[in-house]
Amino acid sequence: MRKKVIVVGAGPGGLAIALRLLGQGHQVEIFEAADRAGGRMRGLVQGHYHFDTGPTILQMPQLYDDLFASAGLQRQDYLQFTRLDPYTRLKFWDGTQLDLTTDRKQLKQQLAQFRPDLPQALDRWLTEAERMNQAGYEPYLSQPARSLLGYARLDELAAVLSFRPWETLYQHFWRNFQDDRLVYALSYPAKYLGMHPTRSASVFSLIPYLEMVHGVWHPQGGFRALAQALAQAIQELGGKIHLRCPVQELTIQQGRATGIRLGSGERLCADAVVVNGDFAQAMQSLIPPAHRGKYTRAYFANRQFSCSTFMLYLGLDRCYDLPHHQIYLSEHVRRRHRPYVDDSALDPIDPPFYVCNPTPTDGSNAPPGHSTLYVLVPIPHTGYGVNWPDHQQSYRDFILDRLPELGFLNLADHITTEACHTAQTWQEDYSVYLGAVFNLSHTWLQMGPFRPPIRSRQLDRLYWVGGAVHPGSGLMTILESSKNAAKFVSQDLRGAA
Numbered sequence: 001m002r003k004k005v006i007v008v009g010a011g012p013g014g015l016a017i018a019l020r021l022l023g024q025g026h027q028v029e030i031f032e033a034a035d036r037a038g039g040r041m042r043g044l045v046q047g048h049y050h051f052d053t054g055p056t057i058l059q060m061p062q063l064y065d066d067l068f069a070s071a072g073l074q075r076q077d078y079l080q081f082t083r084l085d086p087y088t089r090l091k092f093w094d095g096t097q098l099d100l101t102t103d104r105k106q107l108k109q110q111l112a113q114f115r116p117d118l119p120q121a122l123d124r125w126l127t128e129a130e131r132m133n134q135a136g137y138e139p140y141l142s143q144p145a146r147s148l149l150g151y152a153r154l155d156e157l158a159a160v161l162s163f164r165p166w167e168t169l170y171q172h173f174w175r176n177f178q179d180d181r182l183v184y185a186l187s188y189p190a191k192y193l194g195m196h197p198t199r200s201a202s203v204f205s206l207i208p209y210l211e212m213v214h215g216v217w218h219p220q221g222g223f224r225a226l227a228q229a230l231a232q233a234i235q236e237l238g239g240k241i242h243l244r245c246p247v248q249e250l251t252i253q254q255g256r257a258t259g260i261r262l263g264s265g266e267r268l269c270a271d272a273v274v275v276n277g278d279f280a281q282a283m284q285s286l287i288p289p290a291h292r293g294k295y296t297r298a299y300f301a302n303r304q305f306s307c308s309t310f311m312l313y314l315g316l317d318r319c320y321d322l323p324h325h326q327i328y329l330s331e332h333v334r335r336r337h338r339p340y341v342d343d344s345a346l347d348p349i350d351p352p353f354y355v356c357n358p359t360p361t362d363g364s365n366a367p368p369g370h371s372t373l374y375v376l377v378p379i380p381h382t383g384y385g386v387n388w389p390d391h392q393q394s395y396r397d398f399i400l401d402r403l404p405e406l407g408f409l410n411l412a413d414h415i416t417t418e419a420c421h422t423a424q425t426w427q428e429d430y431s432v433y434l435g436a437v438f439n440l441s442h443t444w445l446q447m448g449p450f451r452p453p454i455r456s457r458q459l460d461r462l463y464w465v466g467g468a469v470h471p472g473s474g475l476m477t478i479l480e481s482s483k484n485a486a487k488f489v490s491q492d493l494r495g496a497a
């Protein structure tokens with residue numbers, strides 16, 4: 001008999017596991033609080049302009065192909081990907097710049113301008129990174145977290161130790177390049193994890209490596225189209241997505257998750273429940289205190305959470321012929337003390353920032369001759385108490401004044417519509433605990449066996465999927481977590497009465 005699975009939340013993790021479970025023949029219903037699917041990537045519309053709200057960088061396209069294939073579908077029938085190459089322009093504090101590209105020759109030519117031995121250093125690093133990928137990706141990122149005792153297996157130990165996992169990301173890149181520009185250029189993906197390179201583990205050097213090998217891609221129609229494509233596939237396979245349906249709590253009987261209670265009071269039963277809502281938020285709001293195990297208020301109060309992001313979504317009556325992804329790495333990214341390393345205070349002087357200029361690649365988001373811009377600035381999460389109603393307008397004006405650093409001149413004269421997200425928006429409108437958009441920080445003590453697991457240890461038939469659980473934040477890792485979550489659900493439901 002088909003088993004019924006309820007998924008709480010239609011974020012990337014919830015959509016991905018729903019599709020996989022439908023592919024395995026289960027009956028799936030998603031309950032989503034917002035009025036559209038996608039979670040942080042649900043996007044927003046202002047007049048004729050369409051904006052991505054969260055993710056803009058798509059890595060490892062094969063993971064999406066695999067996801068659709070798990071349900072017997074072809075990703076290309078739902079969504080097209082465009083490769084961006086060069087994929088990111090980085091502008092440094094000293095006025096120099098680097099265009100990251102998968103074209104090795106072009107990349108080396110640029111590096112040789114920085115220092116003649118850097119092209120060779122790149123080759124050495126790529127060899128080391130390939131070894132790290134072989135030793136690390138499949139066993140540690142693609143699989144459920146191992147137990148603490150079984151974390152490092154003896155037969156893998158030599159390979160694992162050879163890439164010095166104890167190094168920080170900064171130490172790893174400095175050992176390879178001894179040039180701060182390259183160190184920060186390659187460690188900027190640590191920001192996806194809400195981490196400073198001097199505080200994050202060297203294993204995250206896998207991200208720039210995977211980008212360099214597999215490229216950086218853009219889904220046509222934006223990430224909101226990715227959300228819609230997943231939602232469409234789910235519905236075509238008979239899955240149901242209930243929007244504007246906040247779940248009030250999980251129902252529990254004899255140590256087992258048995259269903260949900262909606263805001264309307266209605267109760268629904270299921271053979272298994274998967275929660276995709278942000279772990280810290282959902283644990284403290286959906287699970288009765290007696291069933292939270294160690295995940296008490298004190299647990300969360302003692303954990304480290306990522307930064308939040310200040311976002312400007314701008315509709316413009318002109319286009320800028322500038323790269324799709326640009327990052328301004330200010331002098332302040334090199335500071336190694338608070339508040340710079342942990343984003344514990346607003347930087348009102350020289351913050352790093354990122355701008356996505358999608359219209360030249362994808363005209364679907366604005367009327368002809370117009371364009372959209374997406375500006376992201378790392379900011380403190382709400383636990384650091386910035387009073388956003390007092391700061392939002394002045395910070396917006398300040399950031400607009402900084403945009404010429406990335407070539408956006410006279411921008412203010414061309415804004416026809418705009419929206420802004422602060423840490424408070426992420427917390428209140430997207431149900432993200434503390435507005436910490438990259439979830440629990442990826443410190444050594446909050447990764448692997450220390451990160452919340454996918455299969456609940458407190459309650460049977462309860463599973464978690466998303467950026468807060470193993471292996472971590474970001475679409476690539478969430479797709480891996482949804483694969484493992486689907487395996488656990490199926491294993492547990494097989495043969496269940």
Ligand SMILES: Cc1cc2nc3c(=O)[nH]c(=O)nc-3n(C[C@H](O)[C@H](O)[C@H](O)COP(=O)(O)OP(=O)(O)OC[C@H]3O[C@@H](n4cnc5c(N)ncnc54)[C@H](O)[C@@H]3O)c2cc1C
Nearest residue numbers: 009011013033039040054055056057247277466467474475
């Ligand atoms: C500004 C920004 C930029 C980013 N850039 C990138 C990038 O370029 N590349 C990348 O890979 N990642 C990026 N990320 C990270 C990525 O967006 C997140 O890791 C991802 O969205 C998290 O997905 P999730 O499935 O864990 O949860 P979410 O996206 O948070 O989705 C959870 C869903 O659950 C719903 N929900 C919560 N509680 C309830 C309830 N009680 N009842 C019903 N529904 C509920 C929420 O409304 C939400 O829709 C970015 C994130 C942000 C915010």
